[in-house]
Amino acid sequence: MSAPLNPVLEEVTARIAARSGQTRATYLDLIARAKADGVQRKILSCGNLAHGFAASGEDKNALKDLVWPNVGLVTSFNDMLSAHQPLESYPALIKQALREAGATAQVAGGVPAMCDGVTQGQPGMELSLFSRDVIAMATAVSLSHNMFDAAICLGVCDKIVPGLLIGALRFGHLPVLFLPAGPMPSGLPNDRKAQVRQLFAEGKVGRDQLLDAESASYHSPGTCTFYGTANSNQMMMEIMGLHVPGSAFINPGTPLREAMVKATAKRAAKITALGKDYRPLGEAIDARAIVNAIVGLHATGGSTNHTLHLVAIARAAGLIINWDDFDDLSRVTPLLTRIYPNGRADVNHFHAAGGMAFLVRELLEAGLLHGDVLTLGADSLADFATEPFLEGDTLAFRPAASESLDMDVLRPASDPVAKDGGLRVLDGPLGRAVIKVSAVKPEHRVVEAPALVFDSQDAMLAAFREGKLERDCVVVVRFQGPMANGMPELHKLTPALGVLQDRGFKVALVTDGRMSGASGKVPAAIHLSPEALAGGMIARLRDGDVIRIDADHCRLDVRVELSELAARETATCDLTASHSGLGRELFAGMRSQVSTAEEGAMTLPGLYEPARQNEKVRA
Known part of the structure; x- marks a missing residue:
C-alpha cells in the first residue's frame, strides 16, 4: 500500500x-x-x-x-x-x-x-x-x-x-x-576507463592505450x-x-x-x-x-x-x-x-x-x-x-520485481544507499552554486584551502602538468558561464582533479561553468551565479584567497572581508578566441540575451521574461 x-x-x-x-x-x-x-x-x-x-x-x-x-x-x-x-x-x-x-x-x-x-x-x-x-x-x-x-x-x-x-x-x-x-x-567498466584517464593525465600511459580504453568503453x-x-x-x-x-x-x-x-x-x-x-x-x-x-x-x-x-x-x-x-x-x-x-x-x-x-x-x-x-x-x-x-x-x-536483483546497484526505499539525493545548493558571498555529492566520500565534502584562480580550463591543465597544483587548493575556473562562452562542460578537468585528490591533497573546484552528469569524486561547486562576466564575485577572487566549500551545511564561503572583496577591481578576460571559429560567431545573439544558470541558461526571452516579471529567482 x-x-x-x-x-x-x-x-x-x-x-x-x-x-x-x-x-x-x-x-x-x-x-x-x-x-x-x-x-x-x-x-x-x-x-x-x-x-x-x-x-x-x-x-x-x-x-x-x-x-x-x-x-x-x-x-x-x-x-x-x-x-x-x-x-x-x-x-x-x-x-x-x-x-x-x-x-x-x-x-x-x-x-x-x-x-x-x-x-x-x-x-x-x-x-x-x-x-x-x-x-x-x-x-x-x-x-x-x-x-x-x-x-x-x-x-x-x-x-x-x-x-x-x-x-x-x-x-x-x-x-x-x-x-x-x-x-x-556493457563494455570496458566505467571505473576502469576513469582509471586509464587518470593515468594518462599523469603521463603514465600513452595516447594509444587511452584510445584503446575509450574504444572498449564506447564500442x-x-x-x-x-x-x-x-x-x-x-x-x-x-x-x-x-x-x-x-x-x-x-x-x-x-x-x-x-x-x-x-x-x-x-x-x-x-x-x-x-x-x-x-x-x-x-x-x-x-x-x-x-x-x-x-x-x-x-x-x-x-x-x-x-x-x-x-x-x-x-x-x-x-x-x-x-x-x-x-x-x-x-x-x-x-x-x-x-x-x-x-x-x-x-x-x-x-x-x-x-x-x-x-x-x-x-x-x-x-x-x-x-x-x-x-x-x-x-x-x-x-x-x-x-x-x-x-x-x-x-x-x-x-x-516490477518484488525485490532488487542486485542490492549493490538498486535498493528499496526502506534500505537506501543514502537518506538524501545528494544534490545540494550552496550559498554564500560568492553567489549560489550546485554540488552533487552522491559520488563524493563524506571526508571530502568539506574543503577549506587557498584558491588557485584560472580564466580557462586550458590554463588550469597547463598548471597541473607543470606541477603547480601539488598542494591543498580550491581550483577556481571562471569566465565559463553562459554569457561568457556558452557554459561549456568542464569534465576534461575531472582526471587531473582526481589525481590530486588521490595524492592526498584537499582539493575542490569552484566554477561558473558546468561539470555534467559525470561529475565524480571531487567536490565541485558548479553553475556559480552570478557568473564572472556578469560581475559576479568570482571575478574578484585572487590566488591565495581561502575558500571553504561545506556541502554538509550548504555553504560556499571566502575568508575575505566582504568590504575588501567588494572594493577589488573586477577581473576581465579576453574572450575573443571563444567568440569565433567553428560557428561560434553565429551564437553571439544567444550569448548576449541568455538568462542566468538558475533561470535555466535560456536564450529564448519569450519563455523566461514573463517569469521574471512574476517571480524573483531566489524567492
Whole structure:
C-alpha cells in the first residue's frame, strides 16, 4: 500500500503552482487556442494540404480523407553518434505500425544532435548548451506545418531531449511521446576507463592505450552506459509518463526494442483528440510532473545538468521552479541507486537489477511521487511500475520485481544507499552554486584551502602538468558561464582533479561553468551565479584567497572581508578566441540575451521574461 504523499512534496508542488499562477494560465490558454476541431490538418487550405501530402505515397489518400490521425516524427538521427544511429530505422517501423492502427505518420523534421563526448575540451563544446535551444526552435519549425494530431520525438542525449521537450511543449495541445534508442551493451567498466584517464593525465600511459580504453568503453550503437545526462534524460521521460513503460534502457537492435517502437506508435495514435482518451502534453507536464522528475533525479543520483534543463523545460510549460525546489526535494528523497560515477555499475546493470519499474514502484509506495498525474505512455503512473517482455512475438507487461536483483546497484526505499539525493545548493558571498555529492566520500565534502584562480580550463591543465597544483587548493575556473562562452562542460578537468585528490591533497573546484552528469569524486561547486562576466564575485577572487566549500551545511564561503572583496577591481578576460571559429560567431545573439544558470541558461526571452516579471529567482 502506498504511503501518503510526503508533505515536502506537497509543499514544494503547491509553491511552484502558486508562483506560476499567471504564466501557467497564459500557457494553458495558448495551447487551448491551438487545438482544432477534428483532425488538425483540417484547418489548412487545399493548397496547404496538397503541399503537405504530395510525397506521401501510399498514405496520401488517408491524409486527404481527413479521418485518420497523423503523427509527426521529429528525429535527431545521425549516423556519427552511437546514441542516435539506431533511430534511422524508426520512421519506417512507426509508419508500418500506424497503418495497422488506422493512422499515418510523417517525418516532420530533424534536429541537430551534438555529443559532449566528441566536443569535450574542444571549441565546439562552447555551442553545446546553446544547441538545446536551437533544438527547441527546430522542433517548433518541424511541427509548425500544423499537419499533426500527435508527435513522437526521437532523441536521446544531453541537450537533445530537453530541447525536443521545450519545443514540443509549445505545441502542448498535441499528445507527444518520446522514444530513445537505448544504451549500448556493457563494455570496458566505467571505473576502469576513469582509471586509464587518470593515468594518462599523469603521463603514465600513452595516447594509444587511452584510445584503446575509450574504444572498449564506447564500442557500438546505443547510448553511453554511464549515468550522465543522456541516461538521466531517459529516466525523466519515463517518470514523467512520456515513454511507453520500460522504454528507457532496452538495448538497440533487439526484438524487444523493435516492439517498443511499434507500441509507442500505436499509443500515440490512441491518445489524440480524435479518440476517447485525449492526453495533451501541455496538461500532462504540470507542477506535479516536474516535481516527480526532480525526485527521480535525486533518487538515482542523476545529472547536475538538469538543474538547468528542468528549469527551462518547466518554463516552456509556464511553470517557474528554482534551485531551492531541488534542494528541498533532495533532503527527503533517498538515493536508491549506485550507477557510475556513483558506483561501478552501468545502466545495463541497473536495468537488470529491476530498473525503472522497481524504482517507480518504490517511490510511489514511499509517498515520493505524485501518482495522480496525467501520463501519456500509459493509463497511469502505476503502470510504470511494470516492465515489458515478449510472449512469443507479443509485447506484454509484468509487475516490477518484488525485490532488487542486485542490492549493490538498486535498493528499496526502506534500505537506501543514502537518506538524501545528494544534490545540494550552496550559498554564500560568492553567489549560489550546485554540488552533487552522491559520488563524493563524506571526508571530502568539506574543503577549506587557498584558491588557485584560472580564466580557462586550458590554463588550469597547463598548471597541473607543470606541477603547480601539488598542494591543498580550491581550483577556481571562471569566465565559463553562459554569457561568457556558452557554459561549456568542464569534465576534461575531472582526471587531473582526481589525481590530486588521490595524492592526498584537499582539493575542490569552484566554477561558473558546468561539470555534467559525470561529475565524480571531487567536490565541485558548479553553475556559480552570478557568473564572472556578469560581475559576479568570482571575478574578484585572487590566488591565495581561502575558500571553504561545506556541502554538509550548504555553504560556499571566502575568508575575505566582504568590504575588501567588494572594493577589488573586477577581473576581465579576453574572450575573443571563444567568440569565433567553428560557428561560434553565429551564437553571439544567444550569448548576449541568455538568462542566468538558475533561470535555466535560456536564450529564448519569450519563455523566461514573463517569469521574471512574476517571480524573483531566489524567492
